[in-house]
Amino acid sequence: MTTTPARHGPGVSGPGGDPMHIGYRGYAASDVVTGEAVAVELPVAGVPSRILSGLLDVLLAGVVVLVGGFVMGLLTGESSEAVVGTATILLVVGATVGVPAVCETVTRGRTLGKLALGLRAVRDDGGPITARHAVTRALVGWVEIYLLVGAPALVAALVSSRGKRFGDMAAGTYVATLRAPLRLEPPPPMPPALAAWAGAADVAGMPSSLSVAVRQFLARAATVSPASRAPLAGDLLTAVLPHVAPPPPAWAHPEDVLAAVVAERRRRDLDRLVREDRRRGGVLPPDPLDPLNPFTR
Amino acid sequence: MDLDAYVAVHRGQWERLEHLLAARRLTGAEVDEVLDLYARVSTHLSVVRSASPDPSVVSYLSGLLARARLVTAGRRTSTWRDASRFLTRTFPAALYRMRWWWGTVAVVNVVLAVLVAAWTVRHPEVYTSALTPEEVDAYVGTDFENYYSEFASHEFATRVWVNNAWVSAQAIAMGVLGLPVLWVLATNTVNVGVAGGLMAANDRTGLFLGLILPHGLLELTAVFVAGGVGLRLFWSWVEPGPRTRLQSLAAEGRTAVGVAVGLVLVLLVSGAIEGFVTPSDLPTGVRIAIGVVAEALFLAYVFVVGRAAAGSGVTGDVADVDAGDTLPVAA
Numbered sequence: 001m002t003t004t005p006a007r008h009g010p011g012v013s014g015p016g017g018d019p020m021h022i023g024y025r026g027y028a029a030s031d032v033v034t035g036e037a038v039a040v041e042l043p044v045a046g047v048p049s050r051i052l053s054g055l056l057d058v059l060l061a062g063v064v065v066l067v068g069g070f071v072m073g074l075l076t077g078e079s080s081e082a083v084v085g086t087a088t089i090l091l092v093v094g095a096t097v098g099v100p101a102v103c104e105t106v107t108r109g110r111t112l113g114k115l116a117l118g119l120r121a122v123r124d125d126g127g128p129i130t131a132r133h134a135v136t137r138a139l140v141g142w143v144e145i146y147l148l149v150g151a152p153a154l155v156a157a158l159v160s161s162r163g164k165r166f167g168d169m170a171a172g173t174y175v176a177t178l179r180a181p182l183r184l185e186p187p188p189p190m191p192p193a194l195a196a197w198a199g200a201a202d203v204a205g206m207p208s209s210l211s212v213a214v215r216q217f218l219a220r221a222a223t224v225s226p227a228s229r230a231p232l233a234g235d236l237l238t239a240v241l242p243h244v245a246p247p248p249p250a251w252a253h254p255e256d257v258l259a260a261v262v263a264e265r266r267r268r269d270l271d272r273l274v275r276e277d278r279r280r281g282g283v284l285p286p287d288p289l290d291p292l293n294p295f296t297r
Numbered sequence: 298m299d300l301d302a303y304v305a306v307h308r309g310q311w312e313r314l315e316h317l318l319a320a321r322r323l324t325g326a327e328v329d330e331v332l333d334l335y336a337r338v339s340t341h342l343s344v345v346r347s348a349s350p351d352p353s354v355v356s357y358l359s360g361l362l363a364r365a366r367l368v369t370a371g372r373r374t375s376t377w378r379d380a381s382r383f384l385t386r387t388f389p390a391a392l393y394r395m396r397w398w399w400g401t402v403a404v405v406n407v408v409l410a411v412l413v414a415a416w417t418v419r420h421p422e423v424y425t426s427a428l429t430p431e432e433v434d435a436y437v438g439t440d441f442e443n444y445y446s447e448f449a450s451h452e453f454a455t456r457v458w459v460n461n462a463w464v465s466a467q468a469i470a471m472g473v474l475g476l477p478v479l480w481v482l483a484t485n486t487v488n489v490g491v492a493g494g495l496m497a498a499n500d501r502t503g504l505f506l507g508l509i510l511p512h513g514l515l516e517l518t519a520v521f522v523a524g525g526v527g528l529r530l531f532w533s534w535v536e537p538g539p540r541t542r543l544q545s546l547a548a549e550g551r552t553a554v555g556v557a558v559g560l561v562l563v564l565l566v567s568g569a570i571e572g573f574v575t576p577s578d579l580p581t582g583v584r585i586a587i588g589v590v591a592e593a594l595f596l597a598y599v600f601v602v603g604r605a606a607a608g609s610g611v612t613g614d615v616a617d618v619d620a621g622d623t624l625p626v627a628a
Contacts, residue, residue: 034339034362034366036336036339036340036343037343038339038340038342038343038346038362039346040342040359040362040363041355041356041359042359042363043356079452080448080449080452081448082447082448082449082452082453082455082456083452083455083456085456085460086452086455086456086459086460089459089460089463090459093463108367108371109367120367122363122367123620123621124543124547124621124623125621125622125623126363126366127366127367127370127371127621128366128367128370128371130373130615130619131373132551132554132555132615132619133551133615133619135554135558136550136551136554139466139469139470139554139557140470140473140550142467142470143467143470143471143473143474143477144473144474147467152474164543166473166474169473169534169543169546169547169550170473170530170546170547170550170551170553170554171547171550171551171554172543172544172547172548172550172551172620172621176363177360178360178363178364179360179364180353180356180357180359180360181357182311182353182354182357183353184300184301184304184351184353184354187301208298208348208349211299211349212300212349212350212351215300215301215351216351262299265299266299266301266302267302268299269298269299269302269303270299270302270305270306273302273303273306274306277306289310289313289330289333289334289337
């Protein structure tokens with residue numbers, strides 16, 4: 001699965017492109033194109049999250065040094081200065097460089113701090129990191145976080161376009177947030193008064209960008225301030241009307257019309273998808289990966 | 298296409314993929330299922346992005362695909378073959394490809410050390426301002442020699458090894474910033490030069506060389522390699538050549554850290570010599586010969602094994618599949 005980092009989000013219309021074409025550009029996201037030629041959005045972790053996870057890692061290193069120092073004192077009480085010196089170096093290096101490197105190798109990109117904040121170190125093209133990446137990040141991290149008290153790391157992360165500190169730059173990685181829950185508002189139900197009109201209307205011609213805008217407005221309508229709610233609904237209705245035939249009843253509230261259009265499109269799309277899957281099921285054997293899907297059984 | 302209808306029909310598959318990705322161990326059938334679902338969910342993401350992109354759905358599916366990719370593409374097995382490959386191809390090729398850098402660093406630093414030693418002989422106030430005449434006599438007469446036999450040989454050898462390995466690793470890591478490497482090299486060279494000058498001024502040049510040369514040849518070579526590699530790392534983002542600065546820095550950074558790991562083994566040899574050979578009772582000629590042989594073996598390792606590996610295209614970086622893919626750029 002090869003990937004390339006994309007410079008722009010998809011759907012950016014070039015010169016002379018369709019002005020109604022959907023331009024989806026995620027907020028502060030970094031798009032990576034996978035081997036399936038799909039642009040995957042891997043948002044870069046924000047600097048405050050990085051700082052917090054870094055502090056947690058430094059805290060962990062401090063605890064390891066303290067506990068290890070105590071154990072070392074017990075074990076090397078009788079030993080010569082050479083042994084004590086060796087053990088000290090090994091303890092400090094192990095706690096500040098070794099522990100993060102091993103953690104990131106074994107978990108493919110997470111340390112304790114990153115685990116706590118839901119971050120993960122990934123390669124520049126979105127893939128998993130290996131031992132060499134982890135050791136490079138940790139070794140350069142020693143210089144920029146411990147020796148120089150975090151100043152170069154902070155400045156580099158603030159200035160770099162993908163929030164890379166020097167260790168990330170030297171290894172070819174960056175830190176991303178990979179976990180995003182699916183927050184989809186429940187779709188607006190069909191207003192009963194307009195069901196008859198919508199069932200017989202042609203609503204298929206609406207461009208997708210408009211239907212996305214209508215759906216998002218309806219989901220948040222209750223939270224929009226009353227002063228702007230009516231104008232927004234009116235504007236959307238004006239944009240929708242050219243694509244709907246016959247026109248809706250004049251007594252209908254704009255938001256009800258919009259909800260009716262969206263609900264009707266949803267019902268028809270659901271019927272279409274189910275019908276297509278049934279037709280497919282009649283020709284092909286049952287889907288081995290989705291045998292219990294109630295929509296396609 | 299309506300987003301809600303699409304989500305309703307396909308949600309079951311997304312939740313199945315979530316469930317599989319959260320599992321600690323996957324059976325063979327489950328791995329096949331994850332691979333199939335990865336391809337299907339990629340299609341779903343593509344359809345959603347082009348037809349009706351809702352930010353929450355796009356982020357969710359992107360995160361799901363990224364995690365699926367980590368699970369399916371992130372497994373690495375380590376074998377003895379990988380270790381032997383590192384020692385016979387990656388490390389020597391990296392050393393060979395950077396030979397001009399650490400060679401120049403070595404020559405410059407040796408000349409500098411000699412100059413510092415000559416200066417110290419001419420200007421004794423360099424050490425007389427810090428040491429009383431009794432301390433100078435103690436240093437020249439006994440302390441310098443006893444340094445090598447103060448502790449048990451194996452303890453001393455380990456101490457020296459760990460210390461040198463860590464200093465070299467730091468010198469390489471500091472290469473990202475550049476100037477600290479010069480400072481580390483300069484400190485090291487000035488120390489050696491002043492010690493040499495001090496010993497020469499008191500007519501102990503033979504003793505000095507007899508104690509330094511057995512382990513010092515290989516150890517100083519390793520330090521100069523670390524310094525040269527660090528400077529090369531600095532240069533990789535100053536003058537990136539046909540690649541972007543970040544690409545160049547990343548490739549050289551990974552290579553440099555590979556060299557840092559390999560130098561640990563080189564310094565193990567020099568540490569063993571310093572711990573066991575230098576303070577031993579062997580005649581001076583034999584000890585120096587051991588040092589010269591170790592150095593010659595290292596140079597043969599670089600210029601024979603390394604040259605062959607570099608000639609067959611090994612760069613010292615990780616394998617292509619691990620380095621990831623980049624957009625090709627015009628030089």
